[in-house]
Amino acid sequence: MIEAIDFRNAMSLLTTAVNVVTTKGQSGLHGFTASAVCSVTDTPPTLLVCMNQAARSHAHFLENKTLSVNVLGAQHESISNAFASKLCSEERFEYGSWTELATGAPVLEDALVSFDCEIEDIQEVGTHSIFMCRVVAIKQGYQYSDQQSGAGESLVYFNRAYHQVGQVEIV
Numbered sequence: 001m002i003e004a005i006d007f008r009n010a011m012s013l014l015t016t017a018v019n020v021v022t023t024k025g026q027s028g029l030h031g032f033t034a035s036a037v038c039s040v041t042d043t044p045p046t047l048l049v050c051m052n053q054a055a056r057s058h059a060h061f062l063e064n065k066t067l068s069v070n071v072l073g074a075q076h077e078s079i080s081n082a083f084a085s086k087l088c089s090e091e092r093f094e095y096g097s098w099t100e101l102a103t104g105a106p107v108l109e110d111a112l113v114s115f116d117c118e119i120e121d122i123q124e125v126g127t128h129s130i131f132m133c134r135v136v137a138i139k140q141g142y143q144y145s146d147q148q149s150g151a152g153e154s155l156v157y158f159n160r161a162y163h164q165v166g167q168v169e170i171v
Contacts (some may be wrong), residue, residue, distance in 0.1 A: 015133035015158040018072045020083045022106040025064030030057035031092055033084040035157055041125055045135035065119045070111040074153035074164040096113045103135035114139045
């Protein structure tokens with residue numbers, strides 16, 4: 001049997017993008033930092049988002065049934081830390097500038113890309129809920145032309161630390 005600590009240590013070596021996942025609706029405004037986000041299919045555009053059921057905002061995501069996945073750039077480390085902290089929801093959203101798209105879930109204005117989603121299905125596996133999310137709007141903040149300005153570097157998490165990827169060397 002594989003022990004939980006051994007699994008966590010092994011998973012720390014899987015490089016993941018850092019995202020802030022947000023929701024807004026009848027249950028209020030909430031968000032958390034997540035690395036367990038991935039594409040499921042492009043037809044229809046669908047993302048998978050995993051959330052710990054013990055998270056204090058878990059019930060709010062279930063009730064609101066919407067979320068936005070905001071893919072963080074290298075400059076967003078403080079936003080990631082705020083949404084992973086014990087700060088209350090209102091204090092978390094003091095970091096960054098926010099707007100909204102179709103669902104009303106907060107979208108980080110300068111995220112590399114934001115996916116605005118409706119939660120279509122939820123499965124519980126162990127300690128986590130898996131949200132199957134239909135993408136209803138996309139806001140792309142990074143453009144290929146931004147490479148010359150140094151923008152567009154992605155914030156990733158590897159070996160329990162933040163790193164940056166995507167830097168383009170201009171010759």
